[in-house]
Amino acid sequence: MVKKFGLYTIEDGFTxxxxxxxxxxxxxxxxxxxxxxxxxxxxxxxxxxxSRKGKVKLAIYPVRPIQMPxxxxxxxxxxxxxxxxxPPKSSVxxxxxxxxxxxxxxxxxxxxxxxxxxxxxxxxxxxxxxPNMGYIxxxxxxxxxxxxxxxxxxxxxxxxxxxxxSADWVTVHKIVMDAYMVDLYLSGDxxxxxxxxxxxxxxxxxxLFLNNKPPLHGLKEVPMAxxxxxxFRLGFLERGGFGVEGKFVMEHGY
Amino acid sequence: xxxxxxxxxxxxFTAGQLLFALIVIVVGxxxxxxxxxxxxxxxxxxMSENASNLIQRIIYYTxxxxxxxxxxxxxxxxxTGVLLAGxxxxxxIGFATQSVVANLISGIFLQIDKPVSIGDPIGIIDEHLYxxxxxxxILSTSIRTFDGVNLRIPNExxxxxxxxxxxxxxxRRVVITVGIAYHEEMKKAIDIILKTINENSLxxxxxxxxxxxxxxxxxxxxxxxxxxxxxxxxxxxxxxIVQQIKKVLDxxxxxxxxxxxxxxxxxx
Numbered sequence: 001m002v003k004k005f006g007l008y009t010i011e012d013g014f015t016x017x018x019x020x021x022x023x024x025x026x027x028x029x030x031x032x033x034x035x036x037x038x039x040x041x042x043x044x045x046x047x048x049x050x051s052r053k054g055k056v057k058l059a060i061y062p063v064r065p066i067q068m069p070x071x072x073x074x075x076x077x078x079x080x081x082x083x084x085x086x087p088p089k090s091s092v093x094x095x096x097x098x099x100x101x102x103x104x105x106x107x108x109x110x111x112x113x114x115x116x117x118x119x120x121x122x123x124x125x126x127x128x129x130x131p132n133m134g135y136i137x138x139x140x141x142x143x144x145x146x147x148x149x150x151x152x153x154x155x156x157x158x159x160x161x162x163x164x165x166s167a168d169w170v171t172v173h174k175i176v177m178d179a180y181m182v183d184l185y186l187s188g189d190x191x192x193x194x195x196x197x198x199x200x201x202x203x204x205x206x207x208l209f210l211n212n213k214p215p216l217h218g219l220k221e222v223p224m225a226x227x228x229x230x231x232f233r234l235g236f237l238e239r240g241g242f243g244v245e246g247k248f249v250m251e252h253g254y
Numbered sequence: 255x256x257x258x259x260x261x262x263x264x265x266x267f268t269a270g271q272l273l274f275a276l277i278v279i280v281v282g283x284x285x286x287x288x289x290x291x292x293x294x295x296x297x298x299x300x301m302s303e304n305a306s307n308l309i310q311r312i313i314y315y316t317x318x319x320x321x322x323x324x325x326x327x328x329x330x331x332x333x334t335g336v337l338l339a340g341x342x343x344x345x346x347i348g349f350a351t352q353s354v355v356a357n358l359i360s361g362i363f364l365q366i367d368k369p370v371s372i373g374d375p376i377g378i379i380d381e382h383l384y385x386x387x388x389x390x391x392i393l394s395t396s397i398r399t400f401d402g403v404n405l406r407i408p409n410e411x412x413x414x415x416x417x418x419x420x421x422x423x424x425x426r427r428v429v430i431t432v433g434i435a436y437h438e439e440m441k442k443a444i445d446i447i448l449k450t451i452n453e454n455s456l457x458x459x460x461x462x463x464x465x466x467x468x469x470x471x472x473x474x475x476x477x478x479x480x481x482x483x484x485x486x487x488x489x490x491x492x493x494x495i496v497q498q499i500k501k502v503l504d505x506x507x508x509x510x511x512x513x514x515x516x517x518x519x520x521x522x
Contacts, residue, residue, distance in 0.1 A: 072456070072484050072487065073484070077460075122455065123455050124455060124458075124459045125455070125456070125458050125459065125484065126458055126459045126460030127424070127425050127458050127460055127461060127482060128460075131423045131424060131425040131426070131482070132422075132423045134424055134425070135424065136424050136425060136458070136484045139459050139460065
Protein backbone atom coordinates (compact mmCIF):
# COMPACT_ATOMS: atom_id res chain seq x y z
CA MET A 1 0.00 0.00 0.00
CA VAL A 2 1.35 3.43 -0.97
CA LYS A 3 1.86 5.69 2.00
CA LYS A 4 -0.42 8.71 1.82
CA PHE A 5 0.15 10.59 5.08
CA GLY A 6 3.16 12.84 4.95
CA LEU A 7 4.74 15.91 3.39
CA TYR A 8 4.54 16.75 -0.30
CA THR A 9 6.52 19.35 -2.21
CA ILE A 10 4.49 20.30 -5.27
CA GLU A 11 5.84 22.12 -8.26
CA ASP A 12 3.24 21.53 -10.91
CA GLY A 13 0.13 19.61 -9.97
CA PHE A 14 -0.87 17.01 -7.44
CA THR A 15 -3.66 14.49 -7.00
CA UNK A 16 -4.28 11.99 -4.24
CA UNK A 17 -7.29 9.85 -3.51
CA UNK A 18 -8.70 8.66 -0.19
CA UNK A 19 -11.48 6.28 -1.17
CA UNK A 20 -14.21 8.60 -2.59
CA UNK A 21 -12.42 11.82 -1.74
CA UNK A 22 -9.97 13.14 -4.29
CA UNK A 23 -7.68 16.00 -3.44
CA UNK A 24 -6.01 17.93 -6.21
CA UNK A 25 -3.77 20.91 -6.44
CA UNK A 26 -3.63 22.62 -9.79
CA UNK A 27 -1.19 25.32 -10.77
CA UNK A 28 -3.14 28.32 -11.99
CA UNK A 29 -0.34 30.87 -12.28
CA UNK A 30 3.38 31.31 -11.69
CA UNK A 31 2.88 31.53 -7.95
CA UNK A 32 -0.68 30.42 -7.39
CA UNK A 33 -2.49 27.13 -6.94
CA UNK A 34 -6.08 26.04 -6.72
CA UNK A 35 -7.00 23.41 -4.16
CA UNK A 36 -9.97 21.16 -4.84
CA UNK A 37 -11.58 18.26 -3.08
CA UNK A 38 -13.99 16.16 -5.07
CA UNK A 39 -16.45 13.83 -3.46
CA UNK A 40 -18.38 11.54 -5.80
CA UNK A 41 -18.34 14.16 -8.55
CA UNK A 42 -19.14 17.10 -6.28
CA UNK A 43 -16.51 19.71 -5.57
CA UNK A 44 -16.80 20.50 -1.92
CA UNK A 45 -13.82 22.77 -1.37
CA UNK A 46 -11.82 25.24 -3.37
CA UNK A 47 -9.04 27.46 -2.17
CA UNK A 48 -6.61 29.59 -4.10
CA UNK A 49 -3.28 30.32 -2.49
CA UNK A 50 0.10 31.53 -3.52
CA SER A 51 3.42 29.82 -3.24
CA ARG A 52 7.09 30.68 -3.02
CA LYS A 53 9.18 30.30 -6.14
CA GLY A 54 6.39 28.25 -7.67
CA LYS A 55 6.59 25.50 -5.07
CA VAL A 56 4.04 24.53 -2.48
CA LYS A 57 4.54 22.33 0.53
CA LEU A 58 1.52 20.35 1.50
CA ALA A 59 1.09 18.06 4.48
CA ILE A 60 -1.64 15.46 4.83
CA TYR A 61 -2.05 13.94 8.26
CA PRO A 62 -4.73 12.45 10.48
CA VAL A 63 -6.35 14.95 12.82
CA ARG A 64 -8.74 14.80 15.72
CA PRO A 65 -12.34 14.21 14.59
CA ILE A 66 -13.72 17.58 15.55
CA GLN A 67 -13.86 19.47 12.26
CA MET A 68 -16.58 17.65 10.31
CA PRO A 69 -19.27 18.34 9.33
CA UNK A 70 -18.56 21.42 11.41
CA UNK A 71 -17.01 22.22 14.73
CA UNK A 72 -19.87 21.16 16.95
CA UNK A 73 -18.19 19.22 19.69
CA UNK A 74 -14.75 18.47 21.03
CA UNK A 75 -15.56 15.28 22.86
CA UNK A 76 -15.50 11.80 21.44
CA UNK A 77 -17.74 9.02 22.68
CA UNK A 78 -16.72 5.50 21.71
CA UNK A 79 -19.56 3.03 22.18
CA UNK A 80 -18.37 -0.54 22.57
CA UNK A 81 -20.30 -2.93 20.34
CA UNK A 82 -19.97 -5.54 23.07
CA UNK A 83 -19.78 -4.26 26.65
CA UNK A 84 -16.73 -5.38 28.63
CA UNK A 85 -17.42 -7.01 32.00
CA UNK A 86 -14.55 -6.71 34.44
CA PRO A 87 -14.17 -8.76 37.62
CA PRO A 88 -13.20 -6.94 40.85
CA LYS A 89 -9.52 -5.91 41.14
CA SER A 90 -8.71 -6.87 37.58
CA SER A 91 -7.34 -5.34 34.43
CA VAL A 92 -7.47 -6.27 30.77
CA UNK A 93 -6.16 -4.72 27.54
CA UNK A 94 -8.29 -4.54 24.40
CA UNK A 95 -7.98 -3.00 20.96
CA UNK A 96 -10.69 -0.50 20.10
CA UNK A 97 -11.09 2.12 17.41
CA UNK A 98 -11.94 5.81 17.29
CA UNK A 99 -12.75 8.09 14.35
CA UNK A 100 -10.19 10.35 12.75
CA UNK A 101 -10.36 13.02 10.10
CA UNK A 102 -7.81 13.84 7.47
CA UNK A 103 -6.30 17.29 7.58
CA UNK A 104 -4.62 19.04 4.65
CA UNK A 105 -2.09 21.71 5.62
CA UNK A 106 0.04 24.21 3.76
CA UNK A 107 3.49 24.47 5.21
CA UNK A 108 5.54 27.63 5.45
CA UNK A 109 8.62 28.64 7.38
CA UNK A 110 6.75 30.43 10.12
CA UNK A 111 3.45 28.67 10.40
CA UNK A 112 1.29 25.95 9.02
CA UNK A 113 -2.31 26.38 8.02
CA UNK A 114 -5.04 23.78 7.74
CA UNK A 115 -6.81 24.42 4.46
CA UNK A 116 -9.17 21.48 4.62
CA UNK A 117 -10.32 18.55 6.71
CA UNK A 118 -12.56 15.70 5.77
CA UNK A 119 -13.82 12.44 7.11
CA UNK A 120 -14.22 9.14 5.33
CA UNK A 121 -16.83 8.03 7.83
CA UNK A 122 -20.29 9.49 8.26
CA UNK A 123 -20.11 11.71 11.33
CA UNK A 124 -22.82 11.29 13.94
CA UNK A 125 -23.16 12.93 17.31
CA UNK A 126 -24.56 11.85 20.63
CA UNK A 127 -25.23 13.31 24.03
CA UNK A 128 -23.17 12.06 26.96
CA UNK A 129 -25.05 12.81 30.16
CA UNK A 130 -28.18 14.88 30.38
CA PRO A 131 -29.16 17.86 28.22
CA ASN A 132 -28.66 20.29 31.09
CA MET A 133 -25.24 19.06 32.13
CA GLY A 134 -23.94 16.75 29.44
CA TYR A 135 -21.59 16.94 26.49
CA ILE A 136 -22.22 16.72 22.79
CA UNK A 137 -19.81 14.10 21.51
CA UNK A 138 -18.69 12.81 18.15
CA UNK A 139 -20.08 9.29 18.24
CA UNK A 140 -18.29 6.16 17.16
CA UNK A 141 -19.16 2.50 17.45
CA UNK A 142 -16.11 0.38 18.05
CA UNK A 143 -15.43 -3.28 17.76
CA UNK A 144 -13.38 -4.93 20.50
CA UNK A 145 -10.57 -7.21 19.48
CA UNK A 146 -7.26 -8.55 20.59
CA UNK A 147 -5.43 -7.04 17.63
CA UNK A 148 -5.34 -3.82 15.62
CA UNK A 149 -8.42 -3.59 13.37
CA UNK A 150 -8.80 0.11 12.59
CA UNK A 151 -10.12 0.95 9.12
CA UNK A 152 -7.31 2.78 7.26
CA UNK A 153 -7.73 6.57 6.94
CA UNK A 154 -11.04 6.39 8.80
CA UNK A 155 -10.17 5.15 12.25
CA UNK A 156 -7.34 5.19 14.75
CA UNK A 157 -6.51 2.18 16.85
CA UNK A 158 -6.84 2.39 20.61
CA UNK A 159 -4.91 0.04 22.84
CA UNK A 160 -6.83 0.54 26.03
CA UNK A 161 -6.06 -0.92 29.40
CA UNK A 162 -9.24 -1.31 31.44
CA UNK A 163 -8.61 -1.39 35.18
CA UNK A 164 -11.25 -2.19 37.75
CA UNK A 165 -9.97 -1.35 41.21
CA SER A 166 -13.39 -1.57 42.80
CA ALA A 167 -14.65 -4.49 44.84
CA ASP A 168 -17.51 -5.21 42.42
CA TRP A 169 -17.96 -6.42 38.89
CA VAL A 170 -18.35 -3.54 36.45
CA THR A 171 -19.49 -3.38 32.83
CA VAL A 172 -18.01 -0.81 30.48
CA HIS A 173 -20.28 0.25 27.61
CA LYS A 174 -18.53 3.39 26.41
CA ILE A 175 -15.51 5.59 26.78
CA VAL A 176 -15.53 9.36 26.48
CA MET A 177 -12.55 11.60 25.90
CA ASP A 178 -11.84 15.25 25.28
CA ALA A 179 -10.38 15.55 21.79
CA TYR A 180 -8.21 18.47 22.89
CA MET A 181 -6.21 16.08 25.03
CA VAL A 182 -5.83 13.49 22.32
CA ASP A 183 -2.46 12.92 20.66
CA LEU A 184 -2.23 10.68 17.62
CA TYR A 185 0.69 8.50 16.57
CA LEU A 186 1.59 7.00 13.23
CA SER A 187 3.16 3.82 12.00
CA GLY A 188 3.21 4.21 8.24
CA ASP A 189 -0.39 5.15 7.55
CA UNK A 190 -1.77 3.31 10.56
CA UNK A 191 -2.96 5.72 13.21
CA UNK A 192 -3.00 5.10 16.94
CA UNK A 193 -4.32 6.98 19.93
CA UNK A 194 -1.67 7.70 22.55
CA UNK A 195 -1.19 5.29 25.43
CA UNK A 196 -4.39 5.25 27.46
CA UNK A 197 -6.12 3.51 30.31
CA UNK A 198 -9.57 3.54 31.83
CA UNK A 199 -9.61 3.38 35.59
CA UNK A 200 -12.68 2.47 37.60
CA UNK A 201 -12.24 3.04 41.30
CA UNK A 202 -15.84 2.83 42.35
CA UNK A 203 -19.10 1.79 40.77
CA UNK A 204 -20.19 5.18 39.43
CA UNK A 205 -17.27 7.07 37.94
CA UNK A 206 -14.58 6.04 35.47
CA UNK A 207 -11.50 8.08 34.63
CA LEU A 208 -9.89 7.96 31.23
CA PHE A 209 -6.17 8.73 31.27
CA LEU A 210 -4.22 9.78 28.20
CA ASN A 211 -0.61 9.24 29.08
CA ASN A 212 1.22 11.39 26.52
CA LYS A 213 3.33 8.58 25.12
CA PRO A 214 3.00 6.20 22.17
CA PRO A 215 1.05 3.02 22.83
CA LEU A 216 3.70 0.95 21.02
CA HIS A 217 7.43 1.31 20.42
CA GLY A 218 8.52 2.93 17.18
CA LEU A 219 5.45 5.09 16.60
CA LYS A 220 5.85 8.73 15.60
CA GLU A 221 3.64 11.51 16.86
CA VAL A 222 1.47 13.15 14.21
CA PRO A 223 3.22 16.49 13.62
CA MET A 224 0.28 18.63 12.58
CA ALA A 225 -1.81 18.07 15.68
CA UNK A 226 -1.46 21.58 17.05
CA UNK A 227 -2.58 23.29 13.85
CA UNK A 228 -5.77 21.27 13.67
CA UNK A 229 -7.17 22.79 16.85
CA UNK A 230 -6.02 26.38 16.41
CA UNK A 231 -9.55 27.61 16.16
CA PHE A 232 -10.24 26.18 19.60
CA ARG A 233 -6.94 27.35 21.00
CA LEU A 234 -8.32 29.35 23.92
CA GLY A 235 -10.44 26.53 25.28
CA PHE A 236 -7.67 24.11 24.52
CA LEU A 237 -5.08 26.00 26.53
CA GLU A 238 -7.47 26.19 29.46
CA ARG A 239 -7.45 22.43 29.49
CA GLY A 240 -3.71 22.15 29.69
CA GLY A 241 -2.45 22.19 26.11
CA PHE A 242 -0.32 19.66 24.29
CA GLY A 243 2.33 17.48 25.74
CA VAL A 244 0.54 16.97 29.01
CA GLU A 245 -1.15 13.96 30.42
CA GLY A 246 -4.90 14.19 30.08
CA LYS A 247 -7.66 12.90 32.25
CA PHE A 248 -11.36 12.80 31.48
CA VAL A 249 -13.68 11.95 34.33
CA MET A 250 -16.70 10.04 33.04
CA GLU A 251 -19.20 11.13 35.65
CA HIS A 252 -22.32 10.30 33.64
CA GLY A 253 -21.73 6.56 33.35
CA TYR A 254 -19.42 4.25 31.39
CA UNK B 255 2.99 80.41 54.70
CA UNK B 256 0.69 82.76 56.54
CA UNK B 257 -2.00 82.24 53.98
CA UNK B 258 -2.58 78.76 55.38
CA UNK B 259 -3.93 80.19 58.61
CA UNK B 260 -5.83 82.95 56.90
CA UNK B 261 -9.57 82.59 57.35
CA UNK B 262 -11.44 82.72 54.11
CA UNK B 263 -13.86 85.61 54.11
CA UNK B 264 -17.44 84.42 54.28
CA UNK B 265 -16.45 80.88 55.25
CA UNK B 266 -15.82 79.40 58.65
CA PHE B 267 -12.54 77.72 57.73
CA THR B 268 -9.01 78.65 56.71
CA ALA B 269 -7.28 78.19 53.37
CA GLY B 270 -5.16 75.43 54.95
CA GLN B 271 -8.28 73.58 56.04
CA LEU B 272 -9.72 73.94 52.56
CA LEU B 273 -6.48 72.66 51.06
CA PHE B 274 -6.49 69.69 53.41
CA ALA B 275 -10.12 68.96 52.55
CA LEU B 276 -9.26 69.03 48.84
CA ILE B 277 -6.33 66.70 49.49
CA VAL B 278 -8.72 64.31 51.30
CA ILE B 279 -11.02 64.32 48.26
CA VAL B 280 -8.11 63.76 45.84
CA VAL B 281 -6.76 60.94 48.02
CA GLY B 282 -10.31 59.52 48.10
CA UNK B 283 -10.41 59.55 44.29
CA UNK B 284 -7.00 57.86 44.11
CA UNK B 285 -8.03 55.23 46.68
CA UNK B 286 -11.29 54.76 44.76
CA UNK B 287 -9.38 54.14 41.54
CA UNK B 288 -6.99 51.71 43.19
CA UNK B 289 -9.93 49.91 44.83
CA UNK B 290 -11.70 49.78 41.46
CA UNK B 291 -8.64 48.32 39.71
CA UNK B 292 -7.93 45.81 42.47
CA UNK B 293 -11.54 44.67 42.72
CA UNK B 294 -11.65 44.41 38.91
CA UNK B 295 -8.70 42.03 38.93
CA UNK B 296 -10.14 39.98 41.77
CA UNK B 297 -13.68 39.84 40.45
CA UNK B 298 -12.93 39.23 36.77
CA UNK B 299 -12.12 35.60 37.45
CA UNK B 300 -15.25 34.89 39.46
CA MET B 301 -17.99 36.82 37.66
CA SER B 302 -18.96 38.23 34.31
CA GLU B 303 -17.41 41.42 32.95
CA ASN B 304 -20.67 43.33 33.32
CA ALA B 305 -21.17 42.33 36.95
CA SER B 306 -17.55 43.11 37.70
CA ASN B 307 -17.85 46.57 36.08
CA LEU B 308 -20.97 47.32 38.06
CA ILE B 309 -19.38 46.44 41.40
CA GLN B 310 -16.22 48.38 40.46
CA ARG B 311 -18.31 51.51 39.79
CA ILE B 312 -20.20 51.14 43.07
CA ILE B 313 -16.90 50.83 44.99
CA TYR B 314 -15.40 53.81 43.15
CA TYR B 315 -18.27 56.21 43.68
CA THR B 316 -18.89 55.10 47.28
CA UNK B 317 -15.24 55.84 48.12
CA UNK B 318 -15.45 59.29 46.53
CA UNK B 319 -18.71 60.10 48.34
CA UNK B 320 -17.24 59.00 51.70
CA UNK B 321 -14.08 61.07 51.08
CA UNK B 322 -16.13 64.12 50.10
CA UNK B 323 -18.34 63.85 53.18
CA UNK B 324 -15.24 63.46 55.39
CA UNK B 325 -13.67 66.54 53.80
CA UNK B 326 -16.81 68.62 54.22
CA UNK B 327 -17.16 67.44 57.80
CA UNK B 328 -13.56 68.51 58.43
CA UNK B 329 -14.43 71.96 57.14
CA UNK B 330 -17.05 72.15 59.85
CA UNK B 331 -20.05 71.88 57.63
CA UNK B 332 -22.92 70.73 59.78
CA UNK B 333 -24.70 67.79 58.21
CA THR B 334 -27.65 67.75 60.59
CA GLY B 335 -29.69 69.99 58.35
CA VAL B 336 -28.35 68.27 55.28
CA LEU B 337 -29.34 64.90 56.68
CA LEU B 338 -32.85 66.13 57.47
CA ALA B 339 -33.20 67.72 54.09
CA GLY B 340 -31.52 64.68 52.62
CA UNK B 341 -34.05 62.43 54.27
CA UNK B 342 -36.93 64.34 52.78
CA UNK B 343 -35.10 64.68 49.49
CA UNK B 344 -34.35 60.97 49.64
CA UNK B 345 -38.03 60.15 49.90
CA UNK B 346 -38.79 62.45 46.98
CA ILE B 347 -35.92 61.07 44.93
CA GLY B 348 -36.90 57.56 45.99
CA PHE B 349 -40.36 58.01 44.52
CA ALA B 350 -39.00 59.76 41.46
CA THR B 351 -36.33 57.18 40.75
CA GLN B 352 -38.30 54.13 41.78
CA SER B 353 -38.09 52.55 38.35
CA VAL B 354 -34.40 53.45 37.99
CA VAL B 355 -33.56 51.79 41.31
CA ALA B 356 -35.75 48.80 40.43
CA ASN B 357 -33.84 48.43 37.16
CA LEU B 358 -30.51 48.82 38.95
CA ILE B 359 -31.36 46.16 41.52
CA SER B 360 -32.73 43.89 38.79
CA GLY B 361 -29.49 44.43 36.86
CA ILE B 362 -27.50 43.25 39.87
CA PHE B 363 -29.75 40.22 40.28
CA LEU B 364 -29.48 39.46 36.56
CA GLN B 365 -25.72 39.30 37.02
CA ILE B 366 -25.97 37.09 40.07
CA ASP B 367 -28.78 34.81 38.94
CA LYS B 368 -27.53 34.64 35.34
CA PRO B 369 -30.73 33.56 33.62
CA VAL B 370 -29.15 34.87 30.43
CA SER B 371 -25.64 35.61 29.21
CA ILE B 372 -24.27 37.67 26.34
CA GLY B 373 -24.77 35.80 23.08
CA ASP B 374 -27.68 33.67 24.31
CA PRO B 375 -30.66 33.40 21.98
CA ILE B 376 -33.67 34.03 24.19
CA GLY B 377 -37.39 34.54 24.09
CA ILE B 378 -39.18 36.90 26.50
CA ILE B 379 -42.52 35.21 26.52
CA ASP B 380 -44.55 37.96 28.24
CA GLU B 381 -43.40 40.49 25.67
CA HIS B 382 -43.42 38.17 22.66
CA LEU B 383 -39.81 39.15 21.97
CA TYR B 384 -37.15 36.87 20.55
CA UNK B 385 -33.51 37.66 19.93
CA UNK B 386 -29.89 37.42 21.01
CA UNK B 387 -28.52 39.12 24.12
CA UNK B 388 -25.99 41.77 23.08
CA UNK B 389 -25.24 43.59 26.30
CA UNK B 390 -26.37 43.55 29.92
CA UNK B 391 -25.94 47.02 31.41
CA ILE B 392 -26.72 48.48 34.81
CA LEU B 393 -30.21 49.63 33.91
CA SER B 394 -31.11 47.86 30.72
CA THR B 395 -30.31 44.95 28.45
CA SER B 396 -29.75 45.20 24.71
CA ILE B 397 -31.19 42.50 22.51
CA ARG B 398 -30.82 42.02 18.78
CA THR B 399 -34.12 40.60 17.65
CA PHE B 400 -34.05 37.85 15.05
CA ASP B 401 -35.31 40.31 12.45
CA GLY B 402 -32.30 42.53 13.07
CA VAL B 403 -33.71 45.26 15.31
CA ASN B 404 -31.82 46.49 18.34
CA LEU B 405 -34.02 46.44 21.39
CA ARG B 406 -33.33 47.96 24.80
CA ILE B 407 -35.35 46.36 27.55
CA PRO B 408 -35.33 47.62 31.17
CA ASN B 409 -33.70 45.12 33.49
CA GLU B 410 -36.71 45.01 35.78
CA UNK B 411 -38.95 43.94 32.92
CA UNK B 412 -36.45 41.31 31.80
CA UNK B 413 -35.86 39.98 35.28
CA UNK B 414 -39.53 39.63 36.13
CA UNK B 415 -40.47 38.11 32.76
CA UNK B 416 -40.66 34.48 31.77
CA UNK B 417 -37.50 33.93 29.78
CA UNK B 418 -36.82 31.07 27.40
CA UNK B 419 -33.09 30.60 27.06
CA UNK B 420 -32.58 28.52 23.94
CA UNK B 421 -28.90 27.80 24.46
CA UNK B 422 -28.66 27.20 28.19
CA UNK B 423 -28.38 23.47 27.63
CA UNK B 424 -26.20 21.70 25.10
CA UNK B 425 -29.04 19.83 23.41
CA ARG B 426 -32.67 20.57 22.55
CA ARG B 427 -35.45 18.34 21.37
CA VAL B 428 -37.04 18.83 17.99
CA VAL B 429 -40.70 17.82 17.77
CA ILE B 430 -42.48 17.56 14.43
CA THR B 431 -45.93 16.22 13.71
CA VAL B 432 -46.68 14.74 10.28
CA GLY B 433 -50.07 13.45 9.23
CA ILE B 434 -50.36 10.58 6.75
CA ALA B 435 -53.50 9.37 5.02
CA TYR B 436 -55.56 6.66 6.71
CA HIS B 437 -54.99 4.22 3.89
CA GLU B 438 -51.17 4.46 4.13
CA GLU B 439 -49.04 1.84 5.84
CA MET B 440 -47.93 3.35 9.14
CA LYS B 441 -44.86 1.18 9.69
CA LYS B 442 -43.53 1.97 6.23
CA ALA B 443 -43.89 5.70 6.89
CA ILE B 444 -42.24 5.39 10.32
CA ASP B 445 -39.30 3.45 8.86
CA ILE B 446 -38.79 5.97 6.06
CA ILE B 447 -38.87 8.90 8.48
CA LEU B 448 -36.49 7.20 10.91
CA LYS B 449 -34.05 6.45 8.08
CA THR B 450 -34.16 10.08 6.98
CA ILE B 451 -33.52 11.31 10.50
CA ASN B 452 -30.62 8.93 11.05
CA GLU B 453 -29.02 10.04 7.80
CA ASN B 454 -28.84 13.60 9.04
CA SER B 455 -25.48 14.10 10.67
CA LEU B 456 -26.67 16.79 13.03
CA UNK B 457 -29.48 14.77 14.60
CA UNK B 458 -28.13 13.17 17.77
CA UNK B 459 -27.99 9.40 17.70
CA UNK B 460 -28.16 9.41 21.49
CA UNK B 461 -30.81 9.98 22.82
CA UNK B 462 -32.27 7.96 19.97
CA UNK B 463 -34.86 9.59 17.71
CA UNK B 464 -38.41 8.41 18.18
CA UNK B 465 -41.26 8.22 15.66
CA UNK B 466 -44.66 6.96 16.76
CA UNK B 467 -48.34 7.17 15.97
CA UNK B 468 -49.56 9.98 18.17
CA UNK B 469 -53.14 10.55 17.15
CA UNK B 470 -55.90 9.25 14.94
CA UNK B 471 -57.04 12.66 13.90
CA UNK B 472 -59.97 13.85 11.77
CA UNK B 473 -58.16 13.80 8.46
CA UNK B 474 -54.92 11.96 9.07
CA UNK B 475 -52.97 9.52 11.18
CA UNK B 476 -50.58 11.86 13.00
CA UNK B 477 -47.03 10.70 13.52
CA UNK B 478 -45.01 12.41 16.22
CA UNK B 479 -41.32 12.73 15.41
CA UNK B 480 -39.01 13.47 18.31
CA UNK B 481 -35.27 13.88 18.07
CA UNK B 482 -32.49 15.74 19.85
CA UNK B 483 -30.07 18.16 18.26
CA UNK B 484 -27.23 20.34 19.54
CA UNK B 485 -28.80 23.63 20.67
CA UNK B 486 -26.54 25.60 18.34
CA UNK B 487 -28.05 23.93 15.25
CA UNK B 488 -31.56 23.24 16.51
CA UNK B 489 -33.32 25.56 14.07
CA UNK B 490 -31.26 24.30 11.15
CA UNK B 491 -32.01 20.68 12.01
CA UNK B 492 -35.71 21.37 12.36
CA UNK B 493 -36.07 23.15 9.05
CA UNK B 494 -33.93 20.57 7.23
CA ILE B 495 -35.78 17.59 8.65
CA VAL B 496 -39.26 18.96 7.87
CA GLN B 497 -38.20 19.50 4.27
CA GLN B 498 -36.53 16.09 4.01
CA ILE B 499 -39.54 14.29 5.47
CA LYS B 500 -41.87 15.89 2.94
CA LYS B 501 -39.47 14.90 0.16
CA VAL B 502 -39.04 11.25 1.19
CA LEU B 503 -42.74 10.74 1.86
CA ASP B 504 -43.53 12.17 -1.58
CA UNK B 505 -40.92 9.91 -3.15
CA UNK B 506 -42.38 6.89 -1.38
CA UNK B 507 -45.87 7.85 -2.54
CA UNK B 508 -47.15 8.32 1.00
CA UNK B 509 -49.91 10.87 1.05
CA UNK B 510 -49.96 13.77 3.49
CA UNK B 511 -53.69 14.57 3.36
CA UNK B 512 -55.43 17.90 3.46
CA UNK B 513 -58.04 18.40 6.16
CA UNK B 514 -61.22 16.86 4.77
CA UNK B 515 -64.78 16.27 5.86
CA UNK B 516 -67.22 13.75 4.39
CA UNK B 517 -70.71 15.22 4.15
CA UNK B 518 -73.66 12.88 3.68
CA UNK B 519 -76.76 14.27 2.13
CA UNK B 520 -79.83 12.49 3.44
CA UNK B 521 -82.45 11.51 0.79
CA UNK B 522 -85.30 13.95 0.76
